[in-house]
Amino acid sequence: MLDPVTLAMPLAKSIEEHILRTKKLPNGEEIRKILVNLGLEGLYSGRGVAVLRNRWFVVLIFPRKNGTVIDIIPSTGELSDALEVVVYHDRKLNALIAEILPANELEYEGNIGLEPVMVDAESGELISTPVLGDFSEDEEGPYLLIDGETFGRWKESGKLNVCPICGGELVWRGREAHCLDCGYRVKIGDKV
Numbered sequence: 696m697l698d699p700v701t702l703a704m705p706l707a708k709s710i711e712e713h714i715l716r717t718k719k720l721p722n723g724e725e726i727r728k729i730l731v732n733l734g735l736e737g738l739y740s741g742r743g744v745a746v747l748r749n750r751w752f753v754v755l756i757f758p759r760k761n762g763t764v765i766d767i768i769p770s771t772g773e774l775s776d777a778l779e780v781v782v783y784h785d786r787k788l789n790a791l792i793a794e795i796l797p798a799n800e801l802e803y804e805g806n807i808g809l810e811p812v813m814v815d816a817e818s819g820e821l822i823s824t825p826v827l828g829d830f831s832e833d834e835e836g837p838y839l840l841i842d843g844e845t846f847g848r849w850k851e852s853g854k855l856n857v858c859p860i861c862g863g864e865l866v867w868r869g870r871e872a873h874c875l876d877c878g879y880r881v882k883i884g885d886k887v
Contacts, residue, residue, distance in 0.1 A: 701837065705828070753768045
């Protein structure tokens with residue numbers, strides 16, 4: 696079975712791309728379309744909520760006045776393993792933000808993805824260092840695949856030894872890192 700992080704990180708990456716392209720937050724319907732493109736099927740949409748699912752997850756979308764909350768719940772029903780992707784306009788910072796928050800804060804240290812996506816609402820420029828990508832699998836198991844641009848920003852931040860998934864310690868070998876805590880790997884590709 697897949698962990699919710701394997702859906703949350705590609706979702707947040709797609710939301711980041713949408714914000715950078717349009718300079719505005721995606722609405723509930725746009726998020727639903729992103730999730731369908733990530734392989735989920737719609738079960739219900741109406742009355743201020745949308746429900747999608749696939750074999751591994753049930754996803755609830757709650758549009759709000761200032762943004763959207765997306766709950767990713769594993770199909771096992773273990774709420775302690777659930778993740779929440781929160782998309783909103785922070786008026787104090789004047790930034791459009793997408794962050795991944797764990798339901799169980801004991802397992803993770805803050806935001807998943809190293810930092811939340813923060814885009815300046817006026818200039819449309821990325822002002823944070825999120826480390827997001829897509830998950831893939833090889834003979835050794837699942838890994839996070841990030842593009843070269845993301846890696847470049849991550850390297851400049853000086854946090855290459857911090858796992859973007861759990862906040863643990865990464866050990867690098869060439870273009871691949873292995874987390875000593877969660878066991879996930881991170882690989883650098885040319886383009887995700």
